Amino acid sequence: MTVIAGRYRLLDVLAEGATGTVWRALDETDRHEVALKELRAPAGLPADEALLLYARREREARAAARISHPSVVRVLGVATEDGRPWVVTELVRGLTLAETLDAGGRLPAREAARVGAEVLAGLRAAREAGVPHRGVRPGQVLLANDGRVVVTGFGGAPGDGTDPEADLRSLGALLDAAADDRSGPLGAVVDALTGEAPGMTADQVERELHRAAGGGPRTGPDGAAETSAPRRAAGGDDPGPGAGAGAASTPPVASERPVARRRRTAPRRGPVLVAGIVGALLIAGAWTYQAVRDDGPGTGPGPGGGASTAPARPGAEGGTVTPRP
Helix, strand or coil, X not given: CCEECCCEEXXXXXXXXXXXXXXXXXXXXXXXXXXXXXXXXXCCCCHHHHHHHHHHXXXXXXXXXXXXXXXXXXXXXXXXXXXXXXXXXXXXXXXXXXXXXXXHCCECHXXXXXXXXXXXXXXXXXXXXXXXXXXXXXXXXXEECCCCEEECCCCCCCCCCCCHHHHHHHHHHHHHHHECCCCCHHHHHHHHHCCCCCCCCHHHHHHHHHHHCCCCCCCCCCCHHHHHHHHHHHHCCCCCCCCCCHHHHHHHHHHHHHHHHHHHHHHHHHHHHHHHHHHHHHHHHXXXXXXXXXXXXXXXXXXXXXXXXXCCCCCCCCCCCCCCC
């Protein structure tokens, strides 16, 4: 097996195109697998122009190594073999978006929105690093086995090629090709991006894509406004400015109070009624006592008569009322 630059052992071909071949390779210094892109000049290009092309590609690869974002393929370095640069990147296991669409058809709108949001985040990170993409295509988006969405194909020289609106237009075309349904929120984003001029800013697009993906908006520059919106939607009512998580717990507390009051006040009617009956019985008893002058034990209310105010148990018929301790 061929070893490049005395370090990278070629294992098998991952992809092949007009500009070169991507290999799976083993870095024999740390025994980790990497992706190694062999750059190839177009057939018939004069030797001096081929050298200029290789030098430019090497500069671009070193510039791309400055991008640090989970949605951008990590460039690990550049190796040189026979005067040609070989670009070393992380090995992302998965399929390209193009392969996925060919194999299974278009993606559900929510999944397409998720992919689009991650692609946009990668494009923005690359532009901030001074390495804009010259138009992302489905074959340059990797859907990794671990769930990541990774953008590859950064070939523009620093500051060369496109403006920020071009990123949005290419993203709109990507979503248009990937989504199976454009009738919902995602369709509004695609329509805005595929017009003559994008009708949304990158921040707006990213927020709307996260909403369309079902995950809600990420925290943006204003922070609180974005995080409070899902709470209003979940609760059904707008709790007003500044309402936080505690607002959702307020209704249960309020609803318990009337129940507690009912439990305290409702039983009072029973003792009052019973007390009235007992009072009447006491009077009747006194009259009877006076009438019959029976001095025998056990008659009359006695000192324990107050216990008889306890209400009888529901459903009880006759019997003795057990005094309350």
